[in-house]
Amino acid sequence: MFGVFFAVLAAATLWKLYQLSRAPKNLPLRWLTLSLLCAAVQYFASIADAAEFVDEVVVAGTAKIITNVMVMGMTYSLLVFYVVSVEDGPAGRRRARWEGVGLLGSIGVLMAAAISAPHHSVLDDTYAHANMRIPQVFLFYFCVGVYLTYALVMTCRWTYRYARQSSSSDAVGLWMATAGLLGMTACCAVRAVFVVIRFRGGEVPELLTFASALLMFLSTPLFVLGFTWPGLRARFVTWRAWRHHRRVHRQLEPLWQLLSTAFPNTVLLDAGWGYRTFDAHRRYARRVVECRDGLVRISAQLPIDRTAETTSEGLPARDIAIRIRHAAEAVRRGEESPLHGKPLLLPHARDRESDVQQLVALSQALRGVPGHPYCAEAGMGRVTGG
Numbered sequence: 390m391f392g393v394f395f396a397v398l399a400a401a402t403l404w405k406l407y408q409l410s411r412a413p414k415n416l417p418l419r420w421l422t423l424s425l426l427c428a429a430v431q432y433f434a435s436i437a438d439a440a441e442f443v444d445e446v447v448v449a450g451t452a453k454i455i456t457n458v459m460v461m462g463m464t465y466s467l468l469v470f471y472v473v474s475v476e477d478g479p480a481g482r483r484r485a486r487w488e489g490v491g492l493l494g495s496i497g498v499l500m501a502a503a504i505s506a507p508h509h510s511v512l513d514d515t516y517a518h519a520n521m522r523i524p525q526v527f528l529f530y531f532c533v534g535v536y537l538t539y540a541l542v543m544t545c546r547w548t549y550r551y552a553r554q555s556s557s558s559d560a561v562g563l564w565m566a567t568a569g570l571l572g573m574t575a576c577c578a579v580r581a582v583f584v585v586i587r588f589r590g591g592e593v594p595e596l597l598t599f600a601s602a603l604l605m606f607l608s609t610p611l612f613v614l615g616f617t618w619p620g621l622r623a624r625f626v627t628w629r630a631w632r633h634h635r636r637v638h639r640q641l642e643p644l645w646q647l648l649s650t651a652f653p654n655t656v657l658l659d660a661g662w663g664y665r666t667f668d669a670h671r672r673y674a675r676r677v678v679e680c681r682d683g684l685v686r687i688s689a690q691l692p693i694d695r696t697a698e699t700t701s702e703g704l705p706a707r708d709i710a711i712r713i714r715h716a717a718e719a720v721r722r723g724e725e726s727p728l729h730g731k732p733l734l735l736p737h738a739r740d741r742e743s744d745v746q747q748l749v750a751l752s753q754a755l756r757g758v759p760g761h762p763y764c765a766e767a768g769m770g771r772v773t774g775g
Contacts (some may be wrong), residue, residue, distance in 0.1 A: 394432075394610045394613075395429075395432050395433070395436075396535050397613070397617070398425070398428060398429050398432060398613055399429055399613070399621065400426055401613065401616075401617040402422070402425045402426050402428075402429045404617075404620060405418070405421065405422040405425055405426075406426075407421070408423060409422045411519075414479075416473045417470050417473055417474045420466045420467070420469045420470040420473060421466070421467070421470045421616070422465075423462075423466040424462075424463050424466035424467040424470060424616075425463075425613070425616070425617075427459045427460070427462040427463035427466060428459070428463045428613060430459045431455075431456050431459035431460050431463060432456045434452050434456045434459065435452075435456050440452035440453075440456075443455065446493055449509065449512060450503065450509060450511070450512020453511075454499075454500070454503060454512070454538075457499060457533050458496055458499070460533075460534055461492060461495060461496065461533065461537065461540075462492070464536075464537055464541055464544065465488060465489070465492045465540060465743075466539050467540070467544045468488055468543055468544050469485045469488060469489075469549075470541070471544060471547040472484045472485050472488065472518055473485060475547070475730035487638055488747060490538075491536070492536070492773045495532055495533075495536040498528060498532045499529055499532050499533060502525040502526070502528040502529040502532070503525070503529055505525050506523060506525035506526055506529070507523065507525075511525060511526050511529045514526075514731070515578070516530060516598075517540055517598055518597075518611055519586055521587035521588045522587075522588060522590065525772045527584060527587075527588040530580070530581075530584045531581060531584045531585065532590075534577050534578070534581030534584060537577040538574060538577045538578045538581060539572040541573050541577060542574055544570055545567060545570035545571055545574055548566050548567045548570055548615075549564055549567045551563050552564045552566075552567050553741065557658070558622075559619065561618060561622075562614075562615045562616065562617075562618025562619050562622070563614070563615060565612075565614055565615030565618060566611075566612050566614075566615025566616050567615070568608075568611055568615070568671070569608045569609065569610070569611035569612025569614070569615055570608075571608075571614060572604050572605070572607065572608030572611065572612075573605060573608045575604065576601050576602075576604045576605040576608065577605075579597075579601050580601055583597070583598065597715055623715055630670070631669050631670070634669045634670050634672070634673035635669050635673070637673055637676075637677075637745060637749060638669065638673050638676050640749045640752055640753060641676050641677070641680055641748060641749060641752045642752070643753070643755040643756055644677055644680050644683075644748060644751055644752035644755055645679060645680050645752070647683075647713065647714065647717050647755060648679070648680060648682075648683025648684065648686070648687060648717070649679060649683065650717070650721070651654070651683070651686075651687060651716075651717040651720040651721060652682075652683055652687070652720070655679050655682040655683045655686060656679055657675055657678070677744075677748065680748050680752075681748070682743075684713075684748075687713055687716050687717060687720070690716035690717075690719060690720060705754075706747075706750045706751050706753075706754035707754045707757060709751060709754070710751055710754040710755045710757075713751075713755075714755065723751060735738070
């Protein structure tokens with residue numbers, strides 16, 4: 390689970406970095422990206438192998454310092470993200486600077502406590518086994534806990550406010566982020582209380598220590614998922630549209646091949662290799678337009694009374710497909726009719742999607758017509774396009 394979450398966090402961070410490269414002057418996006426970047430570095434530094442490597446390269450305890458500083462940087466960046474979003478202008482920048490002073494002061498206290506502690510008691514021991522009776526150890530953990538509690542309370546309050554004001558679809562991620570921040574706030578506050586209890590000589594049950602660690606373990610992914618939810622949702626919607634357009638593009642192949650062979654001039658000019666290969670949305674729109682143009686052209690080859698019958702009484706798609714096939718064969722033989730018909734299917738289509746579904750139904754009906762001309766019969770070649 391840890392590996393999956395780290396992969397998601399890294400992907401979200403890279404995506405925000407990409408968005409920031411497209412809009413480098415977007416101040417809220419800059420701070421949100423920095424918050425995710427700090428979270429990614431913190432999680433990487435907390436991996437046992439990575440922490441051991443960092444400690445060997447630099448000095449023992451460096452990974453622990455990095456982890457705590459990155460957590461504080463994550464919460465500070467998120468706090469400033471809200472500050473610059475709500476208080477844009479000189480007031481927001483002034484508030485961000487004061488918050489930065491608080492962060493730097495907390496980091497200074499943290500570093501001083503870690504360096505001055507006897508026998509590396511801060512850097513060598515974990516939270517569960519640290520001797521909180523040593524003032525430097527107590528100051529280290531208490532400073533981290535108090536700062537994180539303050540920053541998380543402020544960000545949780547703003548996230549909750551935005552979640553209440555957002556619509557149902559947009560609020561899902563904000564509510565998840567609120568729940569994650571609330572859990573992280575509770576964990577940091579409880580651990581700060583535990584530090585005070587242990588400093589005064591009291592004992593904290595291991596079960597409570599484990600419960601607080603579990604709460605942080607569950608809350609952090611929920612917080613990250615909440616803030617990346619809009620992007621994930623947008624990517625999912627884009628993927629669904631891409632998959633739908635590819636499917637419709639394939640389903641329209643029989644109708645498109647029949648009409649484009651009868652009327653090659655309805656095929657739009659090719660826009661290049663990349664256009665054909667990668668842009669499924671444009672290929673979909675192009676094929677729909679070409680099929681509609683072909684139907685308008687071929688409707689002129691149908692007798693007027695039959696055309697009216699197909700549009701007003703709604704013949705089955707198979708019967709319409711048979712008539713279109715016969716009309717296309719007549720066009721290929723050069724037997725163009727002087728009559729002018731009406732566009733097929735348009736009276737039944739209330740919107741573009743309904744129109745496309747009628748085209749798909751007609752195209753699929755062509756598959757069941759014996760000897761349908763889009764197959765390699767009667768010397769028909771494949772037209773490039775669509």
